[in-house]
Amino acid sequence: MPYFDAASSAPLHPVARQALLASLDEGWADPARLYREGRRARLLLDAAREAAADAVGCRADELVFTPSGTRAVHSGIAGALAGRRRAGRHLIVSSVEHSSVLHAAEAHEADGGTVTRMPVARTGAVDPAAYAAALREDTALACLQSANHEVGTEQPVAEVAGACRAAGVPLLVDAAQSLAWGPVAGGWSLLTAGAHKWGGPSGVGLLAVRKGTRFAPQRPVDERESGRAAGFENIPAIVAAAASLRAVRAEAAQEAARLRELTERIRARVPALVPDVEVVGDPVRRLPGIVTFSCLYVDGETLLHELDRAGFSVSSGSSCTSDTLTPSHVLRAMGVLSEGNVRVSLPFGAVEADVERFLEVLPGAVAGVREKLGAPTPTPAPAPATGPVPASGPAPASGPLPATASGAEGEGAPDALVLDALGKLCPLPVIELAKVIGEVPVGGTVRVLADDEAARLDIPAWCEMRGQRYVGEEPAAKGTAFVVRRTR
Amino acid sequence: MPYFDAASSAPLHPVARQALLASLDEGWADPARLYREGRRARLLLDAAREAAADAVGCRADELVFTPSGTRAVHSGIAGALAGRRRAGRHLIVSSVEHSSVLHAAEAHEADGGTVTRMPVARTGAVDPAAYAAALREDTALACLQSANHEVGTEQPVAEVAGACRAAGVPLLVDAAQSLAWGPVAGGWSLLTAGAHKWGGPSGVGLLAVRKGTRFAPQRPVDERESGRAAGFENIPAIVAAAASLRAVRAEAAQEAARLRELTERIRARVPALVPDVEVVGDPVRRLPGIVTFSCLYVDGETLLHELDRAGFSVSSGSSCTSDTLTPSHVLRAMGVLSEGNVRVSLPFGAVEADVERFLEVLPGAVAGVREKLGAPTPTPAPAPATGPVPASGPAPASGPLPATASGAEGEGAPDALVLDALGKLCPLPVIELAKVIGEVPVGGTVRVLADDEAARLDIPAWCEMRGQRYVGEEPAAKGTAFVVRRTR
Incomplete structure (x- = not known):
């Protein structure tokens, strides 16, 4: 029964299991206590921190363990933004970050900060030059994943890190998807990851903050993990996380x-x-x-x-x-x-x-x-759009109809066939479009009325794949009208 | 090698270990996914939630799992305060709560809220009548631990819950120390605990919010745990936590x-x-x-x-x-x-x-x-203060010297012996006081100059234990002068 969803969560690595079992009896006590059970727990925690820091490529005192990758992202972004508050309140993220990064960006906006969301090419990668150009005087923090969790595309982290360094802006790298494969290259300032993505146990994330990075931990805070991750340490799981990271790296x-x-x-x-x-x-x-x-x-x-x-x-x-x-x-x-x-x-x-x-x-x-x-x-798809892998290039224009076009191709166009797909969910609007396109004369248009959010993405994509022309969208009495011109 | 610090963290219960092992192979996948590994993880999570809710005395849909008791406290207090924002911004806590509750209260103050910290009797318990009297029109939330973590004193939760209910104020009970022993009696609205206190694994807390309690989860938030605990669920540990709670309850x-x-x-x-x-x-x-x-x-x-x-x-x-x-x-x-x-x-x-x-x-x-x-x-201690267990009664007055007394007993008193304990840490100031008291004539005073914070507590306590009179404190050129009158 093959499990092909490692990017969501990987099965527990055998080394993680062994390390977890081995440390259950030694790692349950409070590592802040001075008696022997506490000292043993502290030794395990310290050793795990050394091993994890080595794999991340930072110093042990730069790395703390958090309850999850998500929490690492939230603590990292909040702490870095607060530490750079005097520089400004501008945050840059890519538009394809993990939802935890985007949630943190939303929280920052709700708190009065400003956010730039960098677009990506059709491959899913940001353009490093565009990213560099987005860095401002008041940019407090930049975020970029090491690789995308949905499509696997690697981001140009080293180039972006170089631009950030030149601008004096710290870069936070969400390395959740790539840390199993190797350390993140380039001069990042903060790095986050979660152990269950590399075959470690659930319940462990890590947050590295390089020395020299301004960082002001935000609440909740207590005396644990250098004040950067409140709550009792989950030491057996931390030991298992560090051991399994080492193990996957060896392979x-x-x-x-x-x-x-x-x-x-x-x-x-x-x-x-x-x-x-x-x-x-x-x-x-x-x-x-x-x-x-x-x-x-x-x-x-x-x-x-x-x-x-x-x-x-x-x-x-x-x-x-x-x-x-x-x-x-x-x-x-x-x-x-x-x-x-x-x-x-x-x-x-x-x-x-x-x-x-x-x-x-x-x-x-x-x-x-x-x-x-x-x-x-x-x-069979038409020749111009056949390529199974559109390697790069910007997304097709799919904004509102240009004003100049609306007279000829928009609402009032007398030749427009109207396809009512209101209330129908993806992929039905596209299926119906595919069925009626044959009824449209070549050069004529069809207006697809739809209210499913996915139509905005899928109708242009269908046009590209089928060699038809996507004209644009315009508001309709109900939902949105997506206008397609038959070209073949 | 006896371990007598269960209130910090309990050794892993054998049932927790078994349950953890049994669920490592079934509980690693994302419970939000629809494939079989996800469904299995979801089943484990749901069953654990049922078991934990049963032990807590709430409905399964009222309980979420958090990464620790500390995180449960922070999420619970922040969510309840936000949910009751329209009622007001007044928070009541006892002065002997766990540091996580007090940290949350500090955060609330830093955010512009007001906090009342209820004093306790010498036993460590709050006075339920005084607690009830502290409830105000604008009280958003009241917090009271079920029992104290440092001295074991049980709090009058049921009485306070009754008063809160009558006033329409939700009560959050930190049940970290007592949940192993039984459900918390009384009409609480929110309840928190952490599994490692009852022999469950680290990395699991629980937060119960009764239906009808206004609750607005605060960031970070994602789609997990009803939006009340962000980050990937730690299912094997959650299963172990629920199973061990059941097991300790049976014993x-x-x-x-x-x-x-x-x-x-x-x-x-x-x-x-x-x-x-x-x-x-x-x-x-x-x-x-x-x-x-x-x-x-x-x-x-x-x-x-x-x-x-x-x-x-x-x-x-x-x-x-x-x-x-x-x-x-x-x-x-x-x-x-x-x-x-x-x-x-x-x-x-x-x-x-x-x-x-x-x-x-x-x-x-x-x-x-x-x-x-x-x-x-x-x-041998003098008769009046011998009792090893001062069962109740308010703490001895230890505030600043009353103005009327300062002339006779304070700074300028000609009969005052001065003991310089500046720079000396607890228990040295008290040890030196005990040594010089014999040199003070009965009825005379000694002024102990000290700058260790503990002296403020320990000098009055010494007086009570040794049958001497603690007069009060006053600022000195360096540190504080604690004035003691020899009475025997």
């Missing part, structure tokens, strides 16, 4: 090569096996174990369910029919198709035969979902 | 009777075995496993070290020679002697023979420390 180079080859197979073969698929994320500058693709005319949650029934545990950045009706902020920022999105993230030790079996199962699963949804019969 | 009645008898022995025999000792805390309304006493002319940290060498791990509310030079806020609020303070907190399963052995070792350990410090030879 990292070999395993990276192996998993990269396996994900490369998926990247290469899925577009051949499944029609109307877009593989997203940078094909080269990426994590070894993650590959993400989106399938036209597919509801991601139903597809996940089908794959689960076939024995494969994968994730989706787009769960249109679940509680959250909005597509992944990462896919949206990249401007790529969000419907039928599947993220495969292979854990350490993933078995080649399982990957092959996944490639066998996937086409049938996608076809089954499409059939249930009444999707149009797959057609 | 609680029997173990409570057994430990109560053992601590009663210590309460009764220590004053007979060791001269110049004050046993503190309520002798009846108390937790089964905690007993605390203070020894005149003893440095608590040195005594702890001696007891550690003899194989006993105990704690002290007063570590005069450690980093924190101030005595415990609990002992200070109670107005009892802080020097030479020892807290014995027996874990579940504590062995009778170990307690007997402790009583054998203690007198020699105390005598050894006193000898090293050059303490006066013990003398």
